[in-house]
Structure formats: structure tokens, C-alpha cells
Amino acid sequence: MDEHSNIDSIFDKYLDEDNPIFINREILSPNYVPEYLPHREDKFEEMAKILGPALRGGSPSNIFIYGTTGTGKTAVTKYVLKKLKKKADEREIEFSFSFFNCQHIDTKYRVFAQLCDDIAVDVPFTGLHFDIVYQKFKEGLDELKTLHIIVLDEVDSLYRKSTESLYILTRLNSELVQSKIGIIGITNDVNFKETLDPRIRSSLSEEEIVFSPYTAEQLKDILNQRVEKALNKDALEFGVLNLCAAIGAQQHGDARRSIDLLRVAAELAEREGAEKVTELHVRKAQQVIERNTVVEVLSSLPIQTKAVLQAIFIGESKSEELNTGDVYDIYSSICKLIRLDRLTPRRVSDLINELDMLGLVTARVISKGRYGRSKRINLTIPKAQVKEILEKDFRLSKVFEENSV
Ligand SMILES: Nc1ncnc2c1ncn2[C@@H]1O[C@H](COP(=O)(O)OP(=O)(O)OP(=O)(O)O)[C@@H](O)[C@H]1O
Ligand SMILES: [Mg+2]
Numbered sequence: 001m002d003e004h005s006n007i008d009s010i011f012d013k014y015l016d017e018d019n020p021i022f023i024n025r026e027i028l029s030p031n032y033v034p035e036y037l038p039h040r041e042d043k044f045e046e047m048a049k050i051l052g053p054a055l056r057g058g059s060p061s062n063i064f065i066y067g068t069t070g071t072g073k074t075a076v077t078k079y080v081l082k083k084l085k086k087k088a089d090e091r092e093i094e095f096s097f098s099f100f101n102c103q104h105i106d107t108k109y110r111v112f113a114q115l116c117d118d119i120a121v122d123v124p125f126t127g128l129h130f131d132i133v134y135q136k137f138k139e140g141l142d143e144l145k146t147l148h149i150i151v152l153d154e155v156d157s158l159y160r161k162s163t164e165s166l167y168i169l170t171r172l173n174s175e176l177v178q179s180k181i182g183i184i185g186i187t188n189d190v191n192f193k194e195t196l197d198p199r200i201r202s203s204l205s206e207e208e209i210v211f212s213p214y215t216a217e218q219l220k221d222i223l224n225q226r227v228e229k230a231l232n233k234d235a236l237e238f239g240v241l242n243l244c245a246a247i248g249a250q251q252h253g254d255a256r257r258s259i260d261l262l263r264v265a266a267e268l269a270e271r272e273g274a275e276k277v278t279e280l281h282v283r284k285a286q287q288v289i290e291r292n293t294v295v296e297v298l299s300s301l302p303i304q305t306k307a308v309l310q311a312i313f314i315g316e317s318k319s320e321e322l323n324t325g326d327v328y329d330i331y332s333s334i335c336k337l338i339r340l341d342r343l344t345p346r347r348v349s350d351l352i353n354e355l356d357m358l359g360l361v362t363a364r365v366i367s368k369g370r371y372g373r374s375k376r377i378n379l380t381i382p383k384a385q386v387k388e389i390l391e392k393d394f395r396l397s398k399v400f401e402e403n404s405v
Pocket of ligand 1: 038071073076188222255256
């Protein structure tokens with residue numbers, strides 16, 4: 001027998017035309033954006049009202065968009081700009097735009113190098129002096145006599161990494177003569193506006209659009225729209241869509257969560273060779289997704305916070321009741337063992353609070369102990385998971401060995 005026939009049959013199963021579950025799995029993937037986005041007509045309109053007059057030569061207002069994660073901010077903004085571009089082309093009006101995901105840019109050089117690229121002005125990706133790149137963009141844009149919209153998605157990230165970029169961008173219009181720019185800043189950080197430098201804030205938020213969380217009913221429509229093209233008609237057991245929508249609604253009305261749940265549930269059903277996706281698959285999918293989020297959160301913690309979490313882990317393995325003082329003692333011995341700077345009890349208490357806010361531990365006030373008010377600390381996530389991730393840090397893995405836990 002061909003030694004690969006096994007693999008072949010696995011591929012066949014996924015490619016098979018009469019797959020009982022999927023017609024087109026792409027449609028449930030995170031990158032797929034449907035032609036039409038239900039329940040956001042009011043947002044299209046708000047944006048169109050602000051941007052439309054600028055196309056006719058008026059001054060564009062900058063727009064600040066905020067709302068919790070998965071409420072369609074990115075998708076709607078891209079959609080509106082695409083439509084606007086099409087309209088402008090039809091009417092032969094000069095219009096262009098740049099789209100930044102600010103998580104991937106960190107210097108003013110990178111920002112302006114990409115801007116140059118978007119209007120076909122040639123600059124190398126590194127090497128020039130910033131002032132030259134800036135000048136080239138300004139002159140290049142002015143020659144085009146155009147309206148250029150700059151979208152800064154996840155703008156909070158740019159503000160943290162390069163406040164200056166944002167400052168320069170908000171000043172750019174006053175340096176242009178024949179062209180105009182408009183900025184659309186997007187964030188899911190509700191506190192971001194308050195932390196902004198007042199000069200940037202007033203410029204960035206000339207207009208504001210708030211994306212409210214989707215209700216369960218709206219999420220159901222959003223799911224239904226994709227289901228028709230993605231899944232076989234009979235592949236869903238009654239109640240599956242309602243459950244995915246209800247869980248998304250609980251998670252701050254998050255469409256991404258609802259769609260992810262349905263996709264992962266359908267994949268689990270497929271892998272089991274089931275004929276239908278059931279509510280049980282959705283529950284399992286929820287665990288898979290939550291587990292992945294916990295892994296992400298844990299992995300990205302700074303080493304000091306990881307050391308505190310490890311102290312809680314070790315403490316819990318050794319005694320039932322763990323308070324702030326116990327955690328600090330174990331934390332101190334970890335620092336000594338791996339030569340980590342030891343933070344003050346006060347700081348460690350703050351880190352415990354952070355872990356509590358992330359939902360990784362619970363800290364309940366119990367009494368005034370040795371270190372002031374003491375708290376009872378408990379891990380809220382499975383111990384095996386915590387250990388698996390902390391062990392990936394070679395310093396902390398040494399601590400596990402020494403403590404034989
Ligand atoms: N009204 C809608 N109709 C159909 N799909 C939608 C709708 N709103 C959001 N989605 C889908 O949900 C997912 C999340 O949307 P999007 O990325 O726009 O959220 P976001 O508000 O930008 O979230 P974040 O703050 O995390 O960046 C995407 O896959 C998007 O296509
Ligand atoms: Mg987004």
C-alpha cells in the first residue's frame with residue numbers, strides 16, 4: 001500500500017465535495033469580510049455624512065471611532081472607504097487613502113515611508129533623514145491636489161510607541177496648500193481618549209463615532225448571513241446559532257467571538273466525523289477559544305508578573321490557604337534563586353491585583369496581616385495550564401525543579 005494513502009484520505013475528506021458540514025470554510029475565517037455588513041447602516045451614514053462634503057472640496061473633519069472589540073469598527077471603516085473611492089473614481093474626483101494597523105508600525109519614519117509608498121513617491125524603507133521623507137510626502141501629496149484619508153487603526157498603539165507621529169499627522173493640514181488630509185483614528189480602548197495629550201485630542205476627535213456592542217439578535221443575523229454560504233443547510237442542529245450569538249452578546253457584543261465559535265464548533269464536528277454541529281460542539285469550541293486566550297495572556301506577561309504567578313502556583317501546591325504575605329515570601333525566594341530584582345511588597349500586591357483583573361487569580365480581602373491588609377489568593381485557571389506556560393521560561397522552569405512541583 002502507498003505509505004501516503006493515509007494522508008491522502010485525510011486531505012480527501014477535507015476536499016470532498018459532499019462534506020456534510022462545510023460548503024466553504026473561508027467564509028467563517030477571520031479574514032473574510034462579507035459584501036454587506038448588517039446592522040451598521042447608521043455607522044455608514046454617519047461616516048458618509050462627515051466624509052462626503054470633503055470630497056466636494058470642503059475641509060475634512062478628523063474622526064475618532066471607538067467601541068469594544070469585535071463591534072465592526074475595522075470592517076465598517078474599510079467598507080466605507082472602498083465605497084468612497086469607487087464613487088470618487090466614477091465622478092473623477094481626486095481621492096486616496098492609507099490604512100495603517102498601528103500595531104505594526106512604531107516610528108515616524110515608518111509611518112511616512114508608507115504614506116509615500118501609498119501615493120507612489122519613492123523612498124527607501126530606511127536610511128534617509130526623517131525630515132527628507134516628511135518633505136517628500138508633503139510635496140508629493142500637494143502636487144496631487146487630492147483628498148487623502150489616513151486611517152490609524154488601533155491608534156492607541158501608535159500613541160504609546162510614537163506620540164510624535166500622531167502629533168505631526170494632526171498638524172499636517174496646516175502645511176498643505178493644494179491637498180487636504182483627514183485622519184480616522186480607531187481604538188477599542190475606552191480610556192484612551194482621556195490619556196491623550198490635549199493638543200492631539202482636540203484635533204483627533206473633531207467628530208466621534210461610537211460603535212455599540214451587538215445584541216444577540218443582531219449577532220444572529222450576522223451569523224445567518226455567513227451560514228448560508230459557509231455551511232450545508234442541514235449541518236446545524238437547532239439552537240446552535242442562538243448559542244453562538246448569545247455567547248458573543250455576553251462577551252461585550254463581540255461579532256468576532258460569535259463567528260470564531262461557529263467556525264471552531266463546525267471544525268470540531270467535522271473532525272469527529274459528525275453529521276451535524278451540536279450545542280455540545282459549541283461548548284467545546286468555547287473552551288478551546290478561552291484556552292487560547294488564556295495562553296496568549298499568560299505568555300505575554302512580564303517576567304516579574306510571571307514570578308508572582310509562579311509564587312501563587314507553588315504556594316497553592318503546598319497549602320490550602322494562601323495570603324499576600326505567603327506569596328511575597330515565596331516570591332522572594334524565587335527572586336533569590338533566579339537572580340531577579342526583588343520588588344517591594346507593595347508592588348507585588350499591585351501585581352496580584354493585576355492578575356486578579358486579568359481573571360487569572362482571585363484576591364479576596366481577609367484581614368490586616370503582617371503586610372497591611374492581607375488577601376486570600378486563589379488561582380482561577382487550571383494549574384496544568386499555568387505550569388505548562390511558565391515552564392517555557394528557562395529561569396522559571398528551574399524554580400519548578402527546585403521546588404519539585
Ligand atoms: N455588521 C457586521 N456584519 C458582518 N460581519 C461583521 C459585522 N461586524 C463585524 N463583523 C465581523 O466580525 C469580525 C470583527 O469585526 P472587526 O474586525 O471590524 O471588529 P473591530 O471593532 O475592529 O474589533 P477590534 O477592536 O478588536 O479591532 C470581522 O470578521 C468582521 O467581518
Ligand atoms: Mg479592529
